[in-house]
Amino acid sequence: MNLQKYPQMALSVEIIIFALHEQSLQVLLAQRTENPYQGQWAIPGGFVQEDESLDKAASRELSEKTGLEGVFLEQLYTFGEPQRDPRGRVVTVAYFALVPADAPIRENNLSEAAHVAWFPVERLPRLAFDHNDILSYALRRLRNKLEYTAVGFQLLPEYFTLSEIQRTYEIILGVRLDKRNFRRRILGANIIEPTMYKRTGEGRPAQLYRFRLDAVAEVKARRLFP
Amino acid sequence: MNLQKYPQMALSVEIIIFALHEQSLQVLLAQRTENPYQGQWAIPGGFVQEDESLDKAASRELSEKTGLEGVFLEQLYTFGEPQRDPRGRVVTVAYFALVPADAPIRENNLSEAAHVAWFPVERLPRLAFDHNDILSYALRRLRNKLEYTAVGFQLLPEYFTLSEIQRTYEIILGVRLDKRNFRRRILGANIIEPTMYKRTGEGRPAQLYRFRLDAVAEVKARRLFP
DNA sequence: CCAAAAGTGTTTGCTCTACACCCATGG
DNA sequence: CCATGGGTGTAGAGCAAACACTTTTGG
Numbered sequence: 001m002n003l004q005k006y007p008q009m010a011l012s013v014e015i016i017i018f019a020l021h022e023q024s025l026q027v028l029l030a031q032r033t034e035n036p037y038q039g040q041w042a043i044p045g046g047f048v049q050e051d052e053s054l055d056k057a058a059s060r061e062l063s064e065k066t067g068l069e070g071v072f073l074e075q076l077y078t079f080g081e082p083q084r085d086p087r088g089r090v091v092t093v094a095y096f097a098l099v100p101a102d103a104p105i106r107e108n109n110l111s112e113a114a115h116v117a118w119f120p121v122e123r124l125p126r127l128a129f130d131h132n133d134i135l136s137y138a139l140r141r142l143r144n145k146l147e148y149t150a151v152g153f154q155l156l157p158e159y160f161t162l163s164e165i166q167r168t169y170e171i172i173l174g175v176r177l178d179k180r181n182f183r184r185r186i187l188g189a190n191i192i193e194p195t196m197y198k199r200t201g202e203g204r205p206a207q208l209y210r211f212r213l214d215a216v217a218e219v220k221a222r223r224l225f226p
Numbered sequence: 227m228n229l230q231k232y233p234q235m236a237l238s239v240e241i242i243i244f245a246l247h248e249q250s251l252q253v254l255l256a257q258r259t260e261n262p263y264q265g266q267w268a269i270p271g272g273f274v275q276e277d278e279s280l281d282k283a284a285s286r287e288l289s290e291k292t293g294l295e296g297v298f299l300e301q302l303y304t305f306g307e308p309q310r311d312p313r314g315r316v317v318t319v320a321y322f323a324l325v326p327a328d329a330p331i332r333e334n335n336l337s338e339a340a341h342v343a344w345f346p347v348e349r350l351p352r353l354a355f356d357h358n359d360i361l362s363y364a365l366r367r368l369r370n371k372l373e374y375t376a377v378g379f380q381l382l383p384e385y386f387t388l389s390e391i392q393r394t395y396e397i398i399l400g401v402r403l404d405k406r407n408f409r410r411r412i413l414g415a416n417i418i419e420p421t422m423y424k425r426t427g428e429g430r431p432a433q434l435y436r437f438r439l440d441a442v443a444e445v446k447a448r449r450l451f452p
Numbered sequence: 453c454c455a456a457a458a459g460t461g462t463t464t465g466c467t468c469t470a471c472a473c474c475c476a477t478g479g
Numbered sequence: 480c481c482a483t484g485g486g487t488g489t490a491g492a493g494c495a496a497a498c499a500c501t502t503t504t505g506g
Contacts, residue, residue, distance in 0.1 A: 466494085474486085
């Protein structure tokens with residue numbers, strides 16, 4: 001074929017994997033086993049195969065790193081500065097993933113001996129390549145997205161209490177919210193439904209809710225104009 | 227370098243170029259001069275050079291196709307299905323551009339003999355590759371973006387009347403808006419300022435405004451919750 | 453019975469929406 | 480003086496924000 005006359009490059013996908021742990025928003029990072037940046041922390045990822053779509057490459061990498069399937073995964077942005085990888089031209093399609101708090105992460109996978117660990121987003125190490133930039137872009141996008149879609153549920157287990165969602169929003173957005181107003185709003189939005197279960201523990205048992213799969217979970221932004 | 231062990235691919239950029247012409251939102255398309263899809267209309271674009279960033283490649287292509295520099299240009303999405311180009315693996319980073327209604331488009335450029343033409347978005351031909359999908363995604367994103375940022379000004383000349391902005395919004399969103407409410411809102415948003423000029427023509431002359439460069443042109447979306 | 457977290461309404465102010473008439477200019 | 484588009488205010492409804500006490504359970 002006549003594509004060879006055009007410059008050929010390596011393409012990678014990288015996945016910013018967010019989860020809530022211990023009352024903070026955390027990101028899964030992988031320690032590099034080779035040069036360049038050997039030993040430094042980086043956003044997990046890998047190269048796109050010849051016959052593989054970008055989405056497939058991303059979910060394959062996600063499952064290789066964490067063992068997870070079927071979690072929320074969305075393309076974020078494509079980074080293509082010529083000098084961003086010292087080995088040569090590598091263009092990276094960044095994705096972000098939201099994994100439920102109770103998801104069983106298998107941290108050391110067969111195919112990858114890489115050491116991985118969770119880091120709270122406020123206390124990130126210096127990352128390899130341009131990964132600090134990529135991560136802060138992902139974080140901005142997550143916060144933004146949280147404000148006009150119901151994507152926050154992706155970070156919760158299947159059954160959750162109203163206080164748990166509220167805490168989720170408070171953690172990610174970094175604000176305190178009024179309990180009564182929050183409940184009125186979320187129940188009015190008609191995107192969750194009560195279940196027959198309750199969570200017991202300290203204090204009065206709480207009603208467990210779950211996300212409604214048929215919910216239209218997007219808010220019309222208030223237009224700048226009309 | 228050791229990048230050669232990873233699959234290498236061709237990378238292209240394509241630019242969906244929007245403008246307002248004759249009371250409708252139009253897109254600039256290029257007729258393909260070679261196979262595959264010879265003679266069919268396609269989104270203009272080209273391959274990314276070895277030492278060129280994605281943004282640079284996009285603005286180079288835009289200026290080759292239209293002669294324009296410095297117009298609004300934003301990365302849209304990256305399309306990477308393995309079979310989307312019959313010649314082989316080509317991953318495309320799509321951008322979209324908004325060009326002012328009065329911009330002088332030089333339609334036939336030296337380096338490209340390609341025939342280009344404007345098409346209203348409601349009456350598009352069948353396009354080459356997966357370009358119909360890409361275009362409808364771009365359109366959705368433009369409409370969305372219009373609702374919470376002041377990006378609509380990118381489609382207007384430097385000086386414009388309030389009626390002209392209102393018509394811009396009506397055309398793109400496909401709705402009718404109330405004149406008084408629209409004006410109250412846009413003036414309250416503090417993103418435009420009156421100038422010393424008026425536009426004369428039929429009827430009473432209209433005050434000309436311009437976009438304030440220091441304006442914070444983003445609306446906080448109403449949160450789903452709080 | 454005490455500690456802990458769940459659950460529940462009302463009032464006030466603001467924002468959005470609907471709506472109709474006069475004004476300035478050119479022909 | 481007439482046609483054309485530009486420019487202006489107000490009242491009513493719906494939404495958002497502030498605010499404190501009672502309920503249910505486990506220990």
